[in-house]
Amino acid sequence: MRVVSGSAKGRPLRSVPGNGTRPTTDKVKEAVFSMIGPYFEGGEALDLFAGTGGLGIEALSRGMDKAVFVDMEPKSIETVKANLKAVKLEAQAEVYRNDASRALGALEKRGRAFDLVFLDPPYRLKHGAELMLAMVEKGLLRPGALIVLEHESGYGYPEDIPGFSQLRKAVYGETAVAIYKYDTKQAEDGGEDNDEPAN
Secondary structure, eight states: OBOOSSTTTTOBOOOOSSSSOOOOOHHHHHHHHHHHOSOOSSOEEEETTOTTOHHHHHHHHTTOSEEEEEESOHHHHHHHHHHHHHTTOGGGEEEEEOOHHHHHHHHHHTTOOEEEEEEOOOTTOOOHHHHHHHHHHTTOEEEEEEEEEEEETTOOOOSOOTTEEEEEEEEETTEEEEEEEEOHHHHHHHHHHOOSOOO
16 A cells, blocks of 8 residues: 555555455545545545545645544554654644544534545444534534545445535445535535434
8 A cells, every 4th residue: 555646655554454454445545536636725634434544644645734533443543653654744643543423522522624534434334424414413524525435335325415415426346435525505404304313
């Protein structure tokens, strides 16, 4: 694995020891950034199931100002920190060991908001849409924020998630990527029709 483009282009990234983490391949990573826009003029990113940190690091390399990396596994946290140091981007990053849902609550308390979010939960978990709705509820998304939801190709998330419009979807072998855009107007309209609490 390596950084595909930007200021840290070509620098190698460490993998997480063991078989518990499924890193995004360079091919998929390149495809993701060609879909969402190859380079950024600032902004903040959230890599919620960081693993190696490859997606968040790629975003920093391509112009994001800051990135927050979250993972539950100690080995992943060590790997993210080592990779950030190797590519000399640790000053622009915050790394936390936490459960995804708890992390969203902690970020809400800090008043954080993001322009780009990477969601790559373990394939056995199918709660990407719930996490997206939780981010809206907690005010963690800036208007027009992009969500990159990576999941197994045999499972399909709905095109219409309240508050979001699906821009693109692509399949790469066992991996599928869905790109959503946060639409504040749609979120407000949808909120009027649905008063049920999120699960």
